[in-house]
Amino acid sequence: MVDRRTLVGAALSAPFVTRAAAQAPARNETLLLVQEYGPNSLDMQGIGSSQPVNGVALNCYDRLIRFKPTPLPDGGGGAFNMTDFEPELAESWQVASDGMSVTFKLKDAAFHSGRAVTAKDVKWSLARALAIGGFAKTQMNAGSLENPEQFVAVDEKTFRVDFVRRDKLTLPNLAVTIPFVFDSELAIRNGGEDPWAKEWLKNNVAGSGAFKVESWKPGSETIYVRNDAWKGGKLPTLRRIIARDIPSPATRRALIERGDADISYGLPPKDFKDLADGGKVKVVGVPVPNALWYLALNAATGPFTDVRLRQAVAWAMPYEKILQASLFGRGVAMWGGPENPAPAWPTPFPYKTDMAKAKALVSEAAPGGVKTALIFDTGAATIAEPMAVLIKEALAPIGIDVELTKIPGANFRGELNKKIHPMAINRFGGWLDFPDYYFFWNFHGANSIFNISSYQSAAMDKLIDAARFTQDPAAYKANVEAFIALSQKDAPVIPIAQPLHDVAMQKSIGGYQFWPCREPDFRYLTKT
Amino acid sequence: MLKTIGDRLLTTIPAIIGVIVVSFLLTRILPGDTASYFAGPAATPQAIEQIRKQLGLDRPLPEQFARYVADLAKGDLGQSLTTGQPVVSDIKSRLPASAELTLFGLIISMLVAVPMGIAAAVRQGSFIDHACRVVATAGVSLPVFFTGLLLVYIFYFVLGWSPAPLGRLDVFYSAPPSVTGFYLIDSLIAGDGGTFRAALSQILLPGLTLAVFALAPLARITRASMLAALSSEFVRTARASGLTPRTVILTYAFRNAMLPVITTLGMVFSFLLGANVLVEKVFAWPGIGSYAVEALIASDFAPVQGFVLAMAVLYVGLNLLIDLLYGVIDPRARAAA
Numbered sequence: 001m002v003d004r005r006t007l008v009g010a011a012l013s014a015p016f017v018t019r020a021a022a023q024a025p026a027r028n029e030t031l032l033l034v035q036e037y038g039p040n041s042l043d044m045q046g047i048g049s050s051q052p053v054n055g056v057a058l059n060c061y062d063r064l065i066r067f068k069p070t071p072l073p074d075g076g077g078g079a080f081n082m083t084d085f086e087p088e089l090a091e092s093w094q095v096a097s098d099g100m101s102v103t104f105k106l107k108d109a110a111f112h113s114g115r116a117v118t119a120k121d122v123k124w125s126l127a128r129a130l131a132i133g134g135f136a137k138t139q140m141n142a143g144s145l146e147n148p149e150q151f152v153a154v155d156e157k158t159f160r161v162d163f164v165r166r167d168k169l170t171l172p173n174l175a176v177t178i179p180f181v182f183d184s185e186l187a188i189r190n191g192g193e194d195p196w197a198k199e200w201l202k203n204n205v206a207g208s209g210a211f212k213v214e215s216w217k218p219g220s221e222t223i224y225v226r227n228d229a230w231k232g233g234k235l236p237t238l239r240r241i242i243a244r245d246i247p248s249p250a251t252r253r254a255l256i257e258r259g260d261a262d263i264s265y266g267l268p269p270k271d272f273k274d275l276a277d278g279g280k281v282k283v284v285g286v287p288v289p290n291a292l293w294y295l296a297l298n299a300a301t302g303p304f305t306d307v308r309l310r311q312a313v314a315w316a317m318p319y320e321k322i323l324q325a326s327l328f329g330r331g332v333a334m335w336g337g338p339e340n341p342a343p344a345w346p347t348p349f350p351y352k353t354d355m356a357k358a359k360a361l362v363s364e365a366a367p368g369g370v371k372t373a374l375i376f377d378t379g380a381a382t383i384a385e386p387m388a389v390l391i392k393e394a395l396a397p398i399g400i401d402v403e404l405t406k407i408p409g410a411n412f413r414g415e416l417n418k419k420i421h422p423m424a425i426n427r428f429g430g431w432l433d434f435p436d437y438y439f440f441w442n443f444h445g446a447n448s449i450f451n452i453s454s455y456q457s458a459a460m461d462k463l464i465d466a467a468r469f470t471q472d473p474a475a476y477k478a479n480v481e482a483f484i485a486l487s488q489k490d491a492p493v494i495p496i497a498q499p500l501h502d503v504a505m506q507k508s509i510g511g512y513q514f515w516p517c518r519e520p521d522f523r524y525l526t527k528t
Numbered sequence: 529m530l531k532t533i534g535d536r537l538l539t540t541i542p543a544i545i546g547v548i549v550v551s552f553l554l555t556r557i558l559p560g561d562t563a564s565y566f567a568g569p570a571a572t573p574q575a576i577e578q579i580r581k582q583l584g585l586d587r588p589l590p591e592q593f594a595r596y597v598a599d600l601a602k603g604d605l606g607q608s609l610t611t612g613q614p615v616v617s618d619i620k621s622r623l624p625a626s627a628e629l630t631l632f633g634l635i636i637s638m639l640v641a642v643p644m645g646i647a648a649a650v651r652q653g654s655f656i657d658h659a660c661r662v663v664a665t666a667g668v669s670l671p672v673f674f675t676g677l678l679l680v681y682i683f684y685f686v687l688g689w690s691p692a693p694l695g696r697l698d699v700f701y702s703a704p705p706s707v708t709g710f711y712l713i714d715s716l717i718a719g720d721g722g723t724f725r726a727a728l729s730q731i732l733l734p735g736l737t738l739a740v741f742a743l744a745p746l747a748r749i750t751r752a753s754m755l756a757a758l759s760s761e762f763v764r765t766a767r768a769s770g771l772t773p774r775t776v777i778l779t780y781a782f783r784n785a786m787l788p789v790i791t792t793l794g795m796v797f798s799f800l801l802g803a804n805v806l807v808e809k810v811f812a813w814p815g816i817g818s819y820a821v822e823a824l825i826a827s828d829f830a831p832v833q834g835f836v837l838a839m840a841v842l843y844v845g846l847n848l849l850i851d852l853l854y855g856v857i858d859p860r861a862r863a864a865a
Contacts, residue, residue, distance in 0.1 A: 219822070250812060251811070251812060417564060
């Protein structure tokens with residue numbers, strides 16, 4: 001029996017009920033992300049673009065192809081495989097029988113402006129990455145994409161890349177966040193004098209991606225909304241993403257623990273450990289492919305030109321203590337491996353803490369002991385500082401007296417580039433997950449700025465070059481095994497741990513997807 | 529009055545020139561290589577050189593300075609590399625946020641400190657006097673970021689009374705149409721009570737943090753100058769004439785004690801602008817302080833120079849305002865000027 005009171009109550013509350021019901025899905029389809037800092041541009045190809053700009057490239061633009069997601073072993077989300085691709089803008093692709101080109105058929109996709117995506121846009125966009133220079137060009141070159149003439153718009157919907165050489169990195173390199181496709185007509189129209197519309201594209205998105213940028217307040221907030229006409233894949237379930245820049249890690253942690261933020265990027269390892277142990281929120285930690293925390297020893301100048309001293313340091317390192325005290329266990333151990341490791345990278349070196357061996361090597365090479373200095377980045381001080389202190393403590397008893405020097409973040413790379421410091425703590429990760437890629441940048445005689453040890457070895461160069469361009473799997477394996485073995489013997493760097501890329505999220509968040517650029521992919525994320 | 533303002537403004541010109549030169553030189557002398565920072569972790573030496581060239585950092589210092597001054601004359605403070613925007617528009621959008629927060633903190637602290645200082649002076653040695661001393665000591669000895677984190681921990685994390693420290697507004701509110709740039713005022717102008725409440729609840733904790741910091745100097749100086757005024761001849765005369773204690777204290781003593789309080793207020797305001805930097809970091813406040821710090825960490829010159837310049841102009845303006853206030857409060861100061 002319905003009495004009058006219930007009826008009046010129902011009538012009065014009706015507007016609120018319907019409003020609540022209407023708002024509920026909106027909150028479910030809106031994601032609040034907190035991160036340390038946001039993008040400084042909307043154009044990842046542009047000079048000086050910061051790390052989060054990769055996220056804009058990932059979500060707002062399409063590439064021809066992307067890596068195929070593979071589930072993570074613990075079910076916490078997805079990672080990828082460097083050699084498996086799936087279509088994004090391309091419907092299909094075919095490598096020519098001579099192996100010297102690849103032809104893409106484009107989908108019937110449209111830009112946010114409504115214009116159809118054509119092969120001309122793809123050509124313009126890839127040529128732009130080369131023309132602008134800086135990081136974009138470096139990354140393109142890494143996959144032997146060196147000349148705009150390699151890009152051919154065959155017809156409206158057919159696009160071809162001609163190879164300058166056979167390079168297994170070419171296709172993977174087309175799937176990273178640099179060769180994404182712009183609406184070239186829109187960009188040129190707004191570019192004014194500049195044929196590449198650098199200034200305009202820095203502040204505007206002209207893509208075909210799954211999300212559009214609704215508002216961007218640099219340094220405080222970026223809001224993305226879904227592009228319902230996206231053709232690159234399955235329509236994302238999230239409609240709106242609010243990415244707030246919260247500089248204080250303590251505040252970011254409080255927000256995720258209180259349940260106010262849905263997903264939090266970039267906390268110190270201790271916070272991730274606490275959150276993972278606490279069990280209130282989900283922490284997904286993916287070992288970063290092709291990445292290492294390591295101690296570099298200068299092989300060209302100073303005491304560590306003597307390989308015995310480098311080996312001595314490798315035997316004296318307090319590995320386990322470092323992993324626990326500075327990374328709080330959020331890393332994969334890179335010591336105590338077998339004598340002949342598998343041809344994979346990163347791989348544990350055979351060294352482990354053995355002070356007797358270390359002492360013997362030092363008394364052989366430098367009986368009076370040595371005085372030396374170690375630099376580390378204050379920008380990564382929560383991790384690098386305890387690491388440096390532990391190394392200093394461990395090396396003192398074997399006669400290596402280490403002086404610690406902190407270098408402010410902005411200056412660190414400049415100091416590394418001088419290549420004069422005998423010891424440095426650093427972290428490197430290469431986007432393209434192949435051992436020879438890592439070795440080329442870090443240990444090749446071409447002496448790139450990442451060869452922090454200034455390591456030079458004709459034998460090493462030969463092995464790396466042979467592995468990079470060989471088409472024979474057996475030869476590749478043999479070369480990789482040989483150069484890993486050589487790096488272990490020569491020890492220009494001492495691997496400590498493979499870092500985990502940690503992300504904390506509410507338990508209601510699913511579909512976490514890890515990519516080489518390590519930015520959140522909103523296209524896969526779900527919220528229940 | 530106009531002549532006073534004009535004269536005072538003229539004297540500020542050398543100060544501003546000094547600030548321009550020093551800020552330019554300092555940012556160049558500080559360690560840190562902008563080009564290699566912005567070339568990113570995967571840059572080749574060629575890429576770094578290219579960026580250096582593009583930023584004009586390969587030019588000799590005098591040429592860079594001449595270019596900077598020429599741009600400045602056109603009202604162009606350069607481009608920020610960390611936000612990718614012109615520094616002028618960054619400062620324009622962020623200065624109101626800092627100003628609102630600072631003024632809010634200052635007003636709260638004034639509302640507490642001045643009455644407390646008066647009461648402490650009037651009832652010297654009483655409970656309120658001791659309380660004033662304790663509060664002032666606590667205020668100066670707590671670093672602002674600590675107070676901020678403590679307040680966040682208690683009122684947000686443990687009790688859940690305060691909203692998430694997510695900046696000026698909760699994510700589900702949008703900013704009111706900009707008139708003054710102060711959300712509290714703009715939302716009232718727009719007649720949007722919901723946004724006003726949301727903005728107020730966001731500003732409360734960071735405002736309190738600043739207020740605690742500003743409390744000590746204001747309370748101490750109010751107490752001291754009130755004591756001096758209360759023991760002076762004219763107060764004794766006023767008392768002897770049979771005026772009510774209220775009139776004596778507020779009209780005679782306080783009016784005369786106000787000058788040092790106003791001076792301190794100006795100083796505290798500029799301290800607060802500095803203290804803001806850390807508070808803005810803790811509360812994700814999109815203000816100018818956190819902006820400058822981010823820029824400094826990234827050796828991003830243009831915003832640092834812009835910040836220093838903006839602060840210098842603000843400070844000069846503030847000093848001018850205080851000088852003029854002196855004249856309003858004390859006719860003798862007017863005559864001297």
